[in-house]
Amino acid sequence: MPSQPTNAGIVTDEASGERQIPESVRADGSTRKAIKIRPGYRPPEDVEIYKNRAAENFRTRGKGPPPGSEGLKDEPKPAASAAANKNAKRREAARKKAQAATEDAGPSAKAPEKAPEPVVEELDPEAEKEKKVRNLKKKLKQVKGLQEKKEGGAALLPEQLAKLVKMNELIRELDALGFDSDGEPKNKEADATKTETADD
Secondary structure, eight states, X not given: OBOOOOTTXXXXXXTTOOEEEOOEEOTTSOEEOOEEEOTTOOOGGGSOOOOOHHHHHHHTTTSSSOTTOTTTTTSOOOOOOHHHHHHHHHHHXXXXXXXXXXXHHGGGSOOOOOOXXXXXXXXXXXXXXXXXXXXXXXXXXXXXXXXXXXHTTOOOOHHHHHHHHTHHHHHHHHHHTTBOTTSOBHHHHHHHHHHHHHHO
16 A cells, blocks of 8 residues: 655555655646656655754744743643752742741831932033033034145045035034134133223
């Protein structure tokens, strides 16, 4: 009696052990002869494809249940080992002992304290302003250096040209913060002119 056909259609005769693809009828009505398969040959259709579990998990990530939870409901829980039972009894006894100790201590026993809430530091507006001014002065210095290069005839990259275009914007931001185009405070400049006029 022939066995079940494989994916390639090969059946094995259990009595003689010969493998063959049985004859079949084509769509046009003609008969296709039986094909004998030499011993040991496995066609590509019958070769089991190696499946890398890690790669398969990577391809199916985000689909379905969390990894490792498949089949948990269907499988019965394994019986706990003797060592696991012994450890569980020890933990239970330690927990009861600790509970009895806290009850004996009475109301003076302290409840575990909560972790302190993280303190959010308030930023000093003056420090923030100084930081922003330093940043703007640094950018302005870079832009002035690029402008000197351009005037010297050096070819600039598109990113560098974009920085040159923003020069006026940097000066405006410094002006809004009370600084001149060189990054010096305007108040000192005004004070200096007042003292010069007072000296005259």
